[in-house]
Every structure is written in C-alpha cells, then in structure tokens.
Amino acid sequence: MNRRNFLRSASAATIGGMTVRGFSNPLMSALNNSASEDRVLVIIQLIGGNDGLNTVIPLDNYSLLSQLRPQVLIPQSAVLPLQGLSATGLHPVMTGMRQLWEQDKLAIVQGVGYPQPNFSHFRASDIYETGSNSDEILHSGWSGRYLNFEYPNYPAGYPNADMPDPLAIRVDGGVSIGLQNMGVSMGMSINNTNDPLNLVGNIFTDPVTADCKGDKLAMTRTVQRQTDLYGNVIEAAAGAGCNQSTLYPTGGAPGAQLANALKIVAQLICGGLKTKIYWVSMGGFDTHSNQVGADHSTGAHANLLKGLSDSIRAFQDDLNLLGLEDRVLGMTYSEFGRRIKSNASFGTDHGTAQPMFIFGQSVIPGMLGTNPVIPANTTSATNLAMQYDFRSVYASILREWFCVGQGDVNDILLDTYQPLNLVDPGMCMSTSVHDANQQAGEDLLSVYPNPFVERTTVQFTTYGGPTLLQVFNEQGQVVQTVISKVMPAGTHMADVDLGDMVTGVYYARLQNGSRQQVRNMLKVR
Numbered sequence: 001m002n003r004r005n006f007l008r009s010a011s012a013a014t015i016g017g018m019t020v021r022g023f024s025n026p027l028m029s030a031l032n033n034s035a036s037e038d039r040v041l042v043i044i045q046l047i048g049g050n051d052g053l054n055t056v057i058p059l060d061n062y063s064l065l066s067q068l069r070p071q072v073l074i075p076q077s078a079v080l081p082l083q084g085l086s087a088t089g090l091h092p093v094m095t096g097m098r099q100l101w102e103q104d105k106l107a108i109v110q111g112v113g114y115p116q117p118n119f120s121h122f123r124a125s126d127i128y129e130t131g132s133n134s135d136e137i138l139h140s141g142w143s144g145r146y147l148n149f150e151y152p153n154y155p156a157g158y159p160n161a162d163m164p165d166p167l168a169i170r171v172d173g174g175v176s177i178g179l180q181n182m183g184v185s186m187g188m189s190i191n192n193t194n195d196p197l198n199l200v201g202n203i204f205t206d207p208v209t210a211d212c213k214g215d216k217l218a219m220t221r222t223v224q225r226q227t228d229l230y231g232n233v234i235e236a237a238a239g240a241g242c243n244q245s246t247l248y249p250t251g252g253a254p255g256a257q258l259a260n261a262l263k264i265v266a267q268l269i270c271g272g273l274k275t276k277i278y279w280v281s282m283g284g285f286d287t288h289s290n291q292v293g294a295d296h297s298t299g300a301h302a303n304l305l306k307g308l309s310d311s312i313r314a315f316q317d318d319l320n321l322l323g324l325e326d327r328v329l330g331m332t333y334s335e336f337g338r339r340i341k342s343n344a345s346f347g348t349d350h351g352t353a354q355p356m357f358i359f360g361q362s363v364i365p366g367m368l369g370t371n372p373v374i375p376a377n378t379t380s381a382t383n384l385a386m387q388y389d390f391r392s393v394y395a396s397i398l399r400e401w402f403c404v405g406q407g408d409v410n411d412i413l414l415d416t417y418q419p420l421n422l423v424d425p426g427m428c429m430s431t432s433v434h435d436a437n438q439q440a441g442e443d444l445l446s447v448y449p450n451p452f453v454e455r456t457t458v459q460f461t462t463y464g465g466p467t468l469l470q471v472f473n474e475q476g477q478v479v480q481t482v483i484s485k486v487m488p489a490g491t492h493m494a495d496v497d498l499g500d501m502v503t504g505v506y507y508a509r510l511q512n513g514s515r516q517q518v519r520n521m522l523k524v525r
Contacts, residue, residue, distance in 0.1 A: 038327050039401055040269055042278045042315075043143070043178075044258070046308070046334040048121070048285030051301060051348050052384070053340065054292075055094075056108055056355040058371035060087035068378055069342035071292075078297045088371055092297045093306035096247075096313025097357065105316060105325075106359050107422055110369030111387025111518070113353035115470075115478040117336065121286070124335035129178030131391050131413050138414075141178035142394050143168065143277050145412045146402065147186040150276065154186060159229055165237075166230045168277040169268065171261040179279060187277065188230055193238030193264060237271025238264070244321040247314035255307020258282045262315040270322045276402075282308060285334055289345035308332070312359060325361040329401050329423065332357045333390070341380050352383040352476035356393060362401070362424045368514065375474075375505045375520045382474040385507035385518040391417040403428035418466055420514040444517040445510045451522040454499035458482065458519075462512045464489035471496060471521070474505040498523055 053065065054072060057079050065073055079089035080098050088108075090098055100106040116134040118124045127134060131142035140148075147167045148154065154167065168179050168187025179187040243266055248259040261280040268275065284304050293299035312330065319325045337354035353372070369387040391413050398404040398412060400423040410416045444461045460469055460483075469483035479501060482494050498506065506521040 039403075040276060040278065040328045041143075041397060041401065042262070042265055042280070042328060042330040044308070044312070044330065044332045045279065045281040046285050046304075046332060047125075047281055047283040048287070048334065049124075049336045049338060049350055050285045050304075050334040050354060051287060051291065051338040052354045053338070053372070054301060054348075055091055055305060056110070057089045057091065058087065058374070059089055060371055061374040064374050064376060065340075068340055068374070069348070071342040071344075071346045072296060072301075072348060073342075074297050075295065078295075082367075085367060088367060091302065091305045093302050094309040096309040096311075097359075099313055100316060100359055101365070104365040105361055105363060106357060107363040107365055108367045109356040109358065109388055109393060109420070109422070110367060111353040111372060111385060112333070112356045112390050112393060113337075113384075113386035113476060114389055114391070115386070115472070115476075117352045117383075117386075117476040119336065119350040121335055126177060128333060128335055128390060129176060131394060139177075139183065140181045141176070142391075142413060143279075144177075144179050144181035144184075144186045146398060146404070147179070147276065148181040148184075149404070149408060149412055150402075151186075155184065159233075163274060164229075165233050165273045165275050167275065168279065169234075169265075169273075169275050170279045171264050172257065173279075173281050179277070187279070190234060190264075193234055193267065233273065234268065237273045238267045240267070240271040242267055242270030242322055243318055245314050245318035247310070247317050249307060249310050249314070253307070253310075254303040255282070255309075255311040258307055259311040259314060262311055263318070266315060266318040266322065266324075269319075269324055269328065287338070287347045288343065288349060289347040291342075291347040312357075316359065329358070329360040329362055329397070331359075331393070331397070337384060339380065340374060340378050340382055340384060343380075349380075353386045356390075358393075358422050364421050364424055368420055368422065369516060370518070373507065373518050373520045375522070377505060377522070379474075382505055383476045385472060385509060385520070386476060387509070387516050387518055388420065388511070389417055391415070392420050393422065395419040396422040400425035400428055416466075418468075418511060418513055444512075444515065445508060445519050447508055447519050447521050450519075451524045452498075453524060455495060455497040456521065458494045458496055458508050459491065460494065460510045461491045462487050462489060462510075463515065465513060468509075468511045469494060470509045471498070472507040472509060473501070474507075479506070496521075 054074055057074060062076050074091060078092040080092055081089050082101055118134050129141045130138040132138040151167055166188045170187055170189040172191055175185045175187050175189045243263055248263050249255045265278045287301050291301045319328050333356050334354055337351040338348035339351040342348055372384045395409050395413060395417045396419040398409045399419050446459045447456055449456055465486055467483055467487040470478050471480040473479050482496055503523045503525055506523060508519045508521055510517050
C-alpha cells in the first residue's frame with residue numbers, strides 16, 4: 001500500500017453521507033507534512049488564447065452557436081461525449097483527455113477569467129503569470145512568490161542538503177515572470193537534459209567590493225555556481241532513463257514538441273529531483289484565421305488540441321507506469337479565450353473566459369461550473385461571462401495540493417480568493433469536506449424582470465460564508481459589485497440599478513465558495 005492510500009484508509013470517516021478526513025496524532029501529522037513536500041505541479045501554458053467553445057463544447061447551446069459561429073463550429077455528431085455530462089462534450093480529437101475523464105483523472109473548470117480583462121497577448125500573459133489585477137503591474141509571479149515562501153533567501157545558500165535541486169524548471173523556453181520573485185529567477189531553463197557546462201575551477205572566489213557593483217558580481221557568481229551544480233543533478237536524474245510510456249507523440253505528429261518536454265519532466269521526477277514546479281508551453285493558439293479545415297473538426301486548432309490531449313495522456317500514462325501518479329498534478333491555461341462569434345476569416349478573435357483543465361490522480365473529477373451562457377442577441381463584441389477568477393484556481397492548488405495555510409495563500413496571491421473543489425485535500429488539511437464538481441442542477445440565481453429598462457431584482461441563494469454578487473457588461477468588465485460580504489445561509493434579494501448604463505447584454509455573477517452561477521440580463525430602452 002502506498003502512502004497516499006495508507007493515509008486515506010487510516011484517516012477517512014463517513015458522517016451523514018459526506019467523507020471527512022482528519023489526522024489526530026503526531027505520526028499522521030508528520031506523514032501529512034512529508035506528503036506535501038513530495039508534490040509536484042506541472043503547468044502547461046497554451047500560448048495565443050485558446051478557443052474554449054471549440055474545446056469544451058456546450059451542446060445545450062449548439063443550435064444558437066451554429067448561428068453565431070457557422071465558420072468554425074464542430075459538427076455536433078463528431079463531438080466526444082463526456083460520461084455523466086449529457087450537455088457537454090470535447091473536441092473530437094481529444095480522445096486522450098476523454099480517457100482521463102473516464103479514469104476520474106480530469107477536472108474541467110468552466111469560465112475562468114478576471115474582471116476588466118485585457119486583450120493584449122503580452123499584458124494578459126503577465127496578468128495570468130503574476131496573479132495581478134488588470135490595473136496593476138507586479139514584478140513577481142504567483143508561483144515565484146510561492147517558491148520564495150517555501151525557500152526564503154533563495155538563491156543565497158542554495159543548493160543545500162535539504163534542497164539540492166532546482167526549485168523550478170522551465171522546459172523548452174525562458175524563465176518568464178511567472179517563476180520570478182522581485183527580479184530573482186526561482187527556477188532555471190533547459191532545452192534538454194545534457195550538461196555541457198563545466199565551470200569547476202573557473203568561478204572566481206576573490207572578495208567582492210562592498211558596493212552595488214560587488215553585490216551584482218556576487219549574484220552573478222552565485223548563479224554561475226548554481227547553474228553548474230544544477231546541470232549536474234539534472235543530467236544525473238535524466239540518466240536513470242525512467243520513461244516507460246510508448247504513447248508520446250513523436251516525429252512530425254501534432255504535439256511532438258510538447259510531448260518531448262513532458263517526457264523530460266517525467267524523467268526528472270522519476271530520476272529523483274525534488275523540483276516543485278515544472279513549466280512547459282505550446283504555441284499557435286492565436287487562431288484569427290483558418291482555425292478549422294473543411295469539415296471544422298480538422299485544421300490548425302484540431303492539430304493543436306490533438307497534440308495537447310495526446311501528450312497529456314502519454315505523460316499521465318508514464319506517471320502511472322512509474323508509480324508516480326500520487327505525486328504529480330497538472331494544469332493548463334491560456335492568456336484568454338476567444339469571442340463567441342466567429343469572424344469572416346474562418347477564425348475567432350480575442351475573448352475573455354476560458355476552460356481550464358486540471359489533471360492527475362488527485363483531482364476531484366468532474367466539471368466545475370456550468371456551460372457558458374450564450375445570449376441570443378450576441379454581437380461581435382459579446383464575450384463569455386466569467387464564472388471563476390483564475391486566482392481561485394491558484395488558491396486551490398496552493399492550499400489543497402501544496403498544503404499552504406489560508407493566511408499564507410492570501411499573502412502569496414496578495415488578496416483573498418475563494419478556493420475551489422479541485423484537488424483532494426485529504427493529505428493536506430486536518431479536516432476536510434468536499435463536494436462533487438457538479439452544481440449544474442442547482443438554481444442559485446434568478447433575475448426579474450428580464451429584460452428591464454433601468455433596474456431589476458436579483459434573487460440569489462447562498463450556503464453561508466463569503467458571498468459575491470457582481471454585474472458584468474458584455475466586454476467582461478465589472479460594472480457593479482452588488483454584494484461582497486459574509487452572509488448567513490438562505491435566499492436573499494438585491495436591487496440592481498443600471499439606469500445610467502447603455503442598453504445591451506449584462507451578466508449577473510454569484511460566487512459562494514466553489515459554487516457559482518451566471519445569468520444573462522438584457523437592458524432595453
């Protein structure tokens with residue numbers, strides 16, 4: 001029995017039909033802490049802005065979507081059904097991801113975004129990597145701040161006996177702001193696992209001057225020394241030759257470059273590195289034109305999704321064969337989604353909310369959130385409504401995967417974001433209760449009258465605790481925060497006055513912990 005199963009069987013109890021896990025003695029607490037130290041996060045960045053409506057397809061809105069995006073919509077008969085979800089499917093090339101779904105190793109988070117979205121690739125990427133608000137500039141990444149929390153004073157004194165390995169590794173790309181903390185790279189970049197660099201005897205050790213120049217020289221020498229030592233451990237870890245899966249795409253197959261990067265990640269984890277975060281990426285998702293082929297289920301976007309799906313499936317298969325599944329969690333994200341309406345170039349333009357995938361043996365499987373709301377009077381400017389703030393996803397990973405306390409999570413993310421039910425927290429928290437990732441049948445939010453001229457009434461139900469009720473316009477911007485406070489459980493009413501706003505589509509959004517709901521609102525003359 002592995003440690004994860006031992007912890008589960010030793011600490012699980014059932015109360016009123018809900019699973020509660022707890023640790024009540026020092027031995028179990030020690031095992032709990034040890035488990036959190038072994039955990040690895042793999043971040044897959046989809047560069048360019050992925051079209052979520054052609055990735056996770058809302059079949060209950062198919063008739064309307066066929067009118068709004070006739071140039072790109074996937075044929076309904078080709079959509080891959082998802083077991084347990086009658087109204088949601090995947091792009092037909094994503095058979096690998098569907099296999100993970102059927103194995104309870106995949107969670108889909110619908111409608112991930114943030115208020116006041118930015119449509120620039122560069123700025124939107126910075127927002128997702130730093131965890132900033134759209135109107136602020138940060139000089140540290142959310143994962144860089146987490147690594148600084150775990151390993152204070154880095155790089156001084158590293159590597160050491162407790163942490164002899166790189167804190168983070170970026171495979172096949174540069175170390176961007178996401179893995180930096182106030183100008184310090186908390187990780188290193190590699191394209192392969194060879195170590196051609198040998199600086200032994202070539203790093204000067206003479207004293208530096210006690211000024212700014214000396215500080216910079218000392219930092220340069222520290223980085224040189226670390227690069228030399230880290231190169232050695234990376235090559236040694238890869239030398240174990242652990243990979244066992246035969247499913248990785250190779251040669252000219254879609255996703256071969258991503259597959260190679262994930263293969264390296266599996267090698268290094270299996271080879272014994274204590275590295276906490278691996279970051280890989282896949283480009284090409286800026287599909288303004290020629291997104292699809294003749295039958296819409298083929299073409300540029302299909303090749304990208306096939307490569308992504310096949311590569312993740314192979315990586316997960318490798319982890320399973322290597323006995324490492326309980327240690328690794330993966331996530332995908334893009335800097336934004338695409339618009340609801342297709343354009344005249346057989347593509348889609350920059351949009352807002354997107355679906356994210358969380359994968360691994362420890363995910364709470366299922367779909368979090370509901371299919372996107374598609375207003376009947378959608379225009380080329382209408383965006384998908386945000387359901388979850390992307391920083392709530394980060395908060396969940398920090399708290400339930402890396403076992404960071406809520407107060408420290410708030411410090412790392414520079415604010416409080418309600419965590420979601422994404423990862424089994426049984427090995428992190430002293431007591432935990434979680435729900436399944438399905439609230440599609442709940443009716444938490446209604447608007448009446450709708451359409452309305454100036455004001456309307458929103459009725460909402462909260463289960464108690466932090467409750468947020470906002471109104472967004474069709475560009476994805478928050479125009480009114482109606483409620484933001486701790487509330488008692490129950491059904492409540494709120495008056496919403498949009499008399500000074502222009503006519504058009506608006507969205508009411510409720511969030512109460514991991515529960516959320518969005519309803520469209522139409523302001524008329």
